[in-house]
Amino acid sequence: MIESAHALTLTDRRDRRFGWLMASPSLALLFLVILFPVFWAFYTSLHDYTLISPNFDTFTGSANFIKAAEDGQFRHSLWLTTFFVVAVVLLEFLLGFLVALALNKVERFKAIYYAILLCPLLMNPVIVGLIWRMFLHPNLGIVNYLLSVVGIAPVNWLGSTKIAIWTVIMVDIWHQVSFMIVLLLAGLSALPREPYEAARVDGASPLQCFWRITVPLMRPVIIVTLLIRLIFAVKTYDLIYIMTRGGPGISTDFISYFIYRTAFVSLNIGEASAMSIILLGIILALTVYLYRYMRSLT
Amino acid sequence: MITRRVLLGSALAIGFAFPAYAETLNVLMEGVPDTEFVKQVLPEFEAATGHKVNLEVVNYAEMHTKLVPQLVAPKGSYSVIVVDFYWVGEFTKAGWLQPLDDRIKADNVDTSVYIPALMDLVGKVDGVTYMLPFYNYAMGLTYRTDLLADPKNQEAFKAKYGMDLQPPKTWDEYLKQMEFFTRDGMHGVVNQGLRPDPIAMEWSNYLFANGAEYHDANWNPTFNNEKGVKAVQQYADAIDKYGPVGSASFSFDEAFNVMAQGKAYSYITYNFFRTAYDDPSKSSVVGKVEIMPVPGPTADTGGSLNGAWGWAIPKSSPNPDAAWEFIKWVESPEIAKKRALLGGSPTRTDVFEDPELNQKYPYAQALKSMLLTSHNFPVFTYTPQLVEVLGRELSLAVAGEKSAQDALTQIEKEFVDLAKKDGKLK
Numbered sequence: 001m002i003e004s005a006h007a008l009t010l011t012d013r014r015d016r017r018f019g020w021l022m023a024s025p026s027l028a029l030l031f032l033v034i035l036f037p038v039f040w041a042f043y044t045s046l047h048d049y050t051l052i053s054p055n056f057d058t059f060t061g062s063a064n065f066i067k068a069a070e071d072g073q074f075r076h077s078l079w080l081t082t083f084f085v086v087a088v089v090l091l092e093f094l095l096g097f098l099v100a101l102a103l104n105k106v107e108r109f110k111a112i113y114y115a116i117l118l119c120p121l122l123m124n125p126v127i128v129g130l131i132w133r134m135f136l137h138p139n140l141g142i143v144n145y146l147l148s149v150v151g152i153a154p155v156n157w158l159g160s161t162k163i164a165i166w167t168v169i170m171v172d173i174w175h176q177v178s179f180m181i182v183l184l185l186a187g188l189s190a191l192p193r194e195p196y197e198a199a200r201v202d203g204a205s206p207l208q209c210f211w212r213i214t215v216p217l218m219r220p221v222i223i224v225t226l227l228i229r230l231i232f233a234v235k236t237y238d239l240i241y242i243m244t245r246g247g248p249g250i251s252t253d254f255i256s257y258f259i260y261r262t263a264f265v266s267l268n269i270g271e272a273s274a275m276s277i278i279l280l281g282i283i284l285a286l287t288v289y290l291y292r293y294m295r296s297l298t
Numbered sequence: 299m300i301t302r303r304v305l306l307g308s309a310l311a312i313g314f315a316f317p318a319y320a321e322t323l324n325v326l327m328e329g330v331p332d333t334e335f336v337k338q339v340l341p342e343f344e345a346a347t348g349h350k351v352n353l354e355v356v357n358y359a360e361m362h363t364k365l366v367p368q369l370v371a372p373k374g375s376y377s378v379i380v381v382d383f384y385w386v387g388e389f390t391k392a393g394w395l396q397p398l399d400d401r402i403k404a405d406n407v408d409t410s411v412y413i414p415a416l417m418d419l420v421g422k423v424d425g426v427t428y429m430l431p432f433y434n435y436a437m438g439l440t441y442r443t444d445l446l447a448d449p450k451n452q453e454a455f456k457a458k459y460g461m462d463l464q465p466p467k468t469w470d471e472y473l474k475q476m477e478f479f480t481r482d483g484m485h486g487v488v489n490q491g492l493r494p495d496p497i498a499m500e501w502s503n504y505l506f507a508n509g510a511e512y513h514d515a516n517w518n519p520t521f522n523n524e525k526g527v528k529a530v531q532q533y534a535d536a537i538d539k540y541g542p543v544g545s546a547s548f549s550f551d552e553a554f555n556v557m558a559q560g561k562a563y564s565y566i567t568y569n570f571f572r573t574a575y576d577d578p579s580k581s582s583v584v585g586k587v588e589i590m591p592v593p594g595p596t597a598d599t600g601g602s603l604n605g606a607w608g609w610a611i612p613k614s615s616p617n618p619d620a621a622w623e624f625i626k627w628v629e630s631p632e633i634a635k636k637r638a639l640l641g642g643s644p645t646r647t648d649v650f651e652d653p654e655l656n657q658k659y660p661y662a663q664a665l666k667s668m669l670l671t672s673h674n675f676p677v678f679t680y681t682p683q684l685v686e687v688l689g690r691e692l693s694l695a696v697a698g699e700k701s702a703q704d705a706l707t708q709i710e711k712e713f714v715d716l717a718k719k720d721g722k723l724k
Binding site: 051052073133137138139140154156157158159160161164244245246247248249250251253261264265266267 | 362363366388391392491492493494497542543544545546547548552555556559561679680682683686689690693694696697699700
């Protein structure tokens with residue numbers, strides 16, 4: 001058995017070579033635009049490289065990493081981003097799954113629902129931020145006006161350290177929840193009918209059907225959806241740049257905006273690279289864990 | 299046949315009418331009113347010299363990212379650039395700008411007509427002239443004249459504070475007015491508390507108005523003291539007690555709208571907003587808002603923050619001689635006056651003295667005295683980073699998450715680090 005697995009025939013080998021040949025242009029391109037910049041960033045993170053003196057003259061080893069790890073602001077940003085990511089991914093998932101389940105039962109006008117759902121998703125995050133900033137203007141915005149009509153005092157949406165992060169979370173949910181819905185809905189409509197029919201014959205309740213059939217069958221789709229959304233959420237930058245600039249105080253100072261400032265305001269590319277590598281490590285670890293978990297299920 | 303000959307002839311005639319070195323000038327500018335005014339007078343330059351000028355107008359956020367690659371290159375595409383005072387330290391330290399002193403001397407250009415503070419900000423760096431000041435965006439106090447003139451208000455104010463209600467002569471007087479007008483749904487003030495530059499720039503006025511500066515001649519910090527603490531507390535009070543809900547996150551456009559909708563008595567802001575108050579499409583307080591220098595601790599001092607842009611020729615300029623010709627023309631007395639009459643913000647004293655200008659814009663003298671009593675923000679390589687630090691710490695203090703003293707101590711620590719890193723502070 002072992003021998004035959006190793007002993008490739010001539011045709012096999014030729015096939016393989018041809019395969020590599022066909023794949024090499026895309027592999028080379030991937031290396032050039034993805035792997036190379038990552039290695040370059042890693043190399044930069046080991047040096048004292050600033051935009052004022054852009055050179056690799058001073059090797060600093062792990063100094064940039066230690067400096068980042070010791071920086072209270074950086075750790076605060078990491079923690080805040082984690083909180084934001086967990087909050088939006090969970091809330092968007094719960095809301096998205098609920099809507100997807102409801103829509104899955106709908107037979108007529110499906111296309112119209114899809115079209116409406118896709119609208120926010122088609123919008124540029126910068127536009128979303130600008131529109132919501134206008135809506136949420138505490139004195140001149142429509143949201144507080146509508147609240148005042150029903151007798152609720154004006155809410156300080158973006159000016160309070162306690163509320164601002166929840167405002168950003170709310171806007172992100174508005175913008176991104178349709179992504180969850182669309183993906184989960186695609187998963188739901190691809191589920192086989194037979195298990196449900198069998199369960200109904202056996203007298204299972206709708207709730208039992210959901211927990212015993214829908215959730216287990218949907219698990220791979222759910223994990224992929226969560227994974228993609230999670231990675232996107234970690235990158236959130238545009239909303240913060242437009243809506244709060246990390247404020248008030250440091251209450252919405254997310255990691256991507258923090259790294260951007262280190263690179264392009266402090267002009268310290270070396271330290272910013274070190275921070276990015278740390279972030280990449282965290283995201284990679286999470287991705288590998290979720291991917292493995294998904295593989296273990298199928 | 300005849301048409302072709304006529305065309306050929308006129309083409310030749312035009313060719314000979316202009317000097318042989320007619321060139322194309324590329325200029326990168328920000329989309330602001332003053333750029334519009336340059337655009338309007340530009341045909342005169344093209345007709346007089348035969349040079350063709352391409353104005354590339356982008357918004358502020360894009361400018362720095364567009365400039366740097368062109369400035370680093372040995373031959374860039376921009377002949378002339380405009381430099382915000384934020385970037386002066388960085389651009390000169392990196393050696394990206396051409397010194398202009400020889401050209402100024404050769405052509406007898408008089409730089410003494412510029413307001414001295416502007417020349418310090420966007421003109422000279424360590425004794426070398428790199429730029430000519432283009433337009434200023436110093437901050438002034440805009441306030442509601444109709445509220446001041448109301449006899450009922452005057453009576454009530456006198457009864458409460460024992461002094462007349464009038465355009466404030468000192469900072470303390472203004473703070474009283476801020477408190478006084480916060481009633482019946484009106485706000486005494488509206489602030490731009492968004493991180494980083496809106497809050498940092500606005501608070502600087504509060505610092506200067508209390509009689510403090512950022513640093514002394516040797517770059518030792520001079521703001522972490524009683525005056526600085528007062529400035530932070532007054533700023534936090536303005537937002538929390540006397541301003542509308544949410545001004546801690548306002549950028550300047552949102553704050554301006556509150557003022558323009560008649561919901562606040564005063565707003566400290568960039569002087570180019572003055573004309574917008576009289577535009578009925580943007581404002582419901584047309585003719586009711588005036589601008590004055592931010593008052594200082596005493597009647598003869600001011601607390602305004604200075605700000606300006608300068609014209610410069612990058613080292614990488616493809617045609618520096620033509621570029622200088624353009625700068626010389628755009629900053630000449632006639633053209634500078636023309637731009638000011640269109641509504642621009644002048645930088646030259648002779649323009650401010652012009653009778654025609656004073657007739658058209660009665661507040662021109664207020665703007666001039668604002669510039670003359672204004673204070674500069676620290677200009678060094680790390681100006682943008684200092685703005686970030688100020689933005690973060692002040693925003694924390696306004697949010698009540700840090701005391702004024704703690705915030706100032708942190709700002710001072712980081713200011714010292716930056717000034718040392720830049721070699722300004724020994």
